[in-house]
Amino acid sequence: MATENGYYGDYGGMFIPEILVPAFEEIKEQFQAIQQDDSFWQQYCTLLAGYSGRPTPLTYADRLTEYFGRAQIYIKREDLNHTGAHKLNNALGQALLAKKMGKTRVIAETGAGQHGVATATAAAKLGLSATIYMGREDMERQYANVFWMKRLGAEVVAVDYGSQTLKDAINETLRDWVSSFETTHYILGTASGAHPFPAIVSYFQSVIGIEAREQILRAADRLPARVYACVGGGSNALGVFQAFYTDEDVTLIGVEAGGQGKESGRHASRIAYGEGKPGVAQGYKTLFLQNNDGQMNDTFSIAAGLDYVGVSPILADLAQRGRVQFSAATDTEVIEALKIVMKTEGLIPALESTHAFAGAFQDIAESSKTDIIMINMSGRGDKDIFNIAEGLNDEEWKAFIHRKNRQFETQSR
Numbered sequence: 001m002a003t004e005n006g007y008y009g010d011y012g013g014m015f016i017p018e019i020l021v022p023a024f025e026e027i028k029e030q031f032q033a034i035q036q037d038d039s040f041w042q043q044y045c046t047l048l049a050g051y052s053g054r055p056t057p058l059t060y061a062d063r064l065t066e067y068f069g070r071a072q073i074y075i076k077r078e079d080l081n082h083t084g085a086h087k088l089n090n091a092l093g094q095a096l097l098a099k100k101m102g103k104t105r106v107i108a109e110t111g112a113g114q115h116g117v118a119t120a121t122a123a124a125k126l127g128l129s130a131t132i133y134m135g136r137e138d139m140e141r142q143y144a145n146v147f148w149m150k151r152l153g154a155e156v157v158a159v160d161y162g163s164q165t166l167k168d169a170i171n172e173t174l175r176d177w178v179s180s181f182e183t184t185h186y187i188l189g190t191a192s193g194a195h196p197f198p199a200i201v202s203y204f205q206s207v208i209g210i211e212a213r214e215q216i217l218r219a220a221d222r223l224p225a226r227v228y229a230c231v232g233g234g235s236n237a238l239g240v241f242q243a244f245y246t247d248e249d250v251t252l253i254g255v256e257a258g259g260q261g262k263e264s265g266r267h268a269s270r271i272a273y274g275e276g277k278p279g280v281a282q283g284y285k286t287l288f289l290q291n292n293d294g295q296m297n298d299t300f301s302i303a304a305g306l307d308y309v310g311v312s313p314i315l316a317d318l319a320q321r322g323r324v325q326f327s328a329a330t331d332t333e334v335i336e337a338l339k340i341v342m343k344t345e346g347l348i349p350a351l352e353s354t355h356a357f358a359g360a361f362q363d364i365a366e367s368s369k370t371d372i373i374m375i376n377m378s379g380r381g382d383k384d385i386f387n388i389a390e391g392l393n394d395e396e397w398k399a400f401i402h403r404k405n406r407q408f409e410t411q412s413r
């Protein structure tokens with residue numbers, strides 16, 4: 001629980017421009033109101049059940065379990081949500097909140113585009129108009145998501161300044177909000193940013209852990225020894241972890257993007273590699289990857305959704321208090337883990353989610369056969385076909401892309 005001004009231990013808070021204070025006050029008040037209103041949570045769960053396919057299953061990974069001959073592995077299947085990841089939970093929840101506040105429009109920042117697609121989807125379903133801000137550079141890299149956002153009826157605004165990536169998109173979304181908050185709600189995409197966003201996002205994502213805890217008790221009649229989740233901003237991890245906070249025997253492990261490894265400096269690990277330093281940016285205080293002058297570092301990962309310089313203040317605090325442990329998986333480990341999961345279970349985890357698998361595999365030799373481990377599969381990987389094919393260095397795929405390209409060129413001549 002946050003303090004009144006939004007601190008989790010040393011981290012969090014609200015560092016916002018004066019002009020946005022009324023917007024944040026309104027959201028704080030409404031968020032408090034919905035938390036005390038069971039009918040709102042019911043409405044949310046009904047929407048998720050009928051539209052997004054919840055509850056998502058908990059799959060016993062018998063072939064993966066057999067492959068390692070160690071712990072019994074269970075997988076929480078957030079990939080089976082509509083749009084293929086946990087992000088829609090938050091987007092639908094906040095879109096409902098927006099309607100409750102009488103707003104007619106939503107805005108969002110997006111890096112890799114997945115939160116943009118989730119927001120555009122939720123806006124379409126609930127009849128809200130949507131504007132999504134995305135760095136020009138990110139739009140180039142993730143054009144498929146831009147295509148879908150537009151088809152879903154959202155306006156996509158390219159952000160042309162700075163590094164033309166997520167942090168510039170965040171600034172631009174806030175700039176929009178300054179002049180639009182009377183009619184507009186800002187759907188922030190992860191459990192970061194100024195208070196109360198970390199609390200709101202983890203509240204809506206808590207469905208993951210509520211379901212998973214019940215499901216494992218039903219399936220195995222006991223709790224897992226360890227729960228793994230990948231950590232970008234922290235929303236899927238907090239979503240599953242929070243159900244187990246008071247179960248002291250359950251070890252919670254967040255897996256960050258190790259990129260090309262600690263020594264390379266090309267990674268996005270703020271906590272596991274011990275390189276994030278406390279700082280204030282983007283409206284809140286947390287551990288940021290920054291240089292000695294407080295300039296944000298560039299981050300790298302094969303998984304676009306884990307490529308973030310900050311981390312949820314809630315996780316920074318849980319790490320400091322030792323309740324959540326952190327590890328990092330490198331791009332190479334992730335590709336290896338992905339191959340194993342595809343062949344043994346017939347599942348294609350998103351590259352982000354594959355970090356959770358890779359983190360679990362790092363520890364598996366130390367497990368006993370009776371241990372249960374739970375892996376939160378935050379999303380599905382078919383969206384990553386370009387990156388996965390590249391990561392696997394698949395020659396036949398490259399040849400296919402060349403052929404397609406030639407076909408387009410001939411058609412447009």
Ligand SMILES: *Cc1c(COP(=O)(O)O)cnc(C)c1O
Pocket residue numbers: 085086087114189190191230231232233234235236237305306350352353378379380
């Ligand atoms: C966006 C994304 C993530 C990272 O975001 P969190 O807020 O850390 O959960 C992880 N997995 C998938 C599939 C994503 O789309």
